[in-house]
Amino acid sequence: AQSVSQHNHHVILSEAASLELGCNYSYGGTVNLFWYVQYPGQHLQLLLKYFSGDPLVKGIKGFEAEFIKSKFSFNLRKPSVQWSDTAEYFCAAGGGGATNKLIFGTGTLLAVQP
């Protein structure tokens, strides 16, 4: 069955700390991978995506993620977090195809303390 797992449900960091959020997927065939962010009171927004090519992808606001096919992982990283990064982060996988629907993980709530 297709699934996405995020093992960190709640992360608390101080400003300037480094961030790594785990994401593992189970998906047959070609997979496209995404990280979305939801700031308090706002809609889900795309941070970055991987669909082919360089497995290290860079997104907005200094975020990056690395696709490691052998580990079925797509972890999100940021070298130095800011208070404004406080949000919920969702990893998602999709195979494209006829529907291009996405399967989401359960999310990681990040709280950055000033």
Place this chain on the structure above:
Amino acid sequence: DTGVSQNPRHKITKRGQNVTFRCDPISEHNRLYWYRQTLGQGPEFLTYFQNEAQLEKSRLLSDRFSAERPKGSFSTLEIQRTEQGDSAMYLCASSPSGQNHSPLHFGNGTRLTVT
């Protein structure tokens, strides 16, 4: 880009009542999706439209749920005989057709509370 618009933002209803939500996607997007999100969970896929055709429905979508996209523009999601378990955030998303890795653009959602 005016974004995906959903109405209403909040809906409180009594068990057994019917409710209808509306989604206006980004105008040039052919693909439209409905998702449901409950507390502590990620969005779960409900159904998908390509233009006016409903091409996929999740088994989460019981026969009390129906979705339409009559002219390939806005979409409605109706829940009949609501139950307390229907309480959730209902999200709409759209994307352009063509690229199979196009990201989904989400609306702010409609939060349903069934009392």
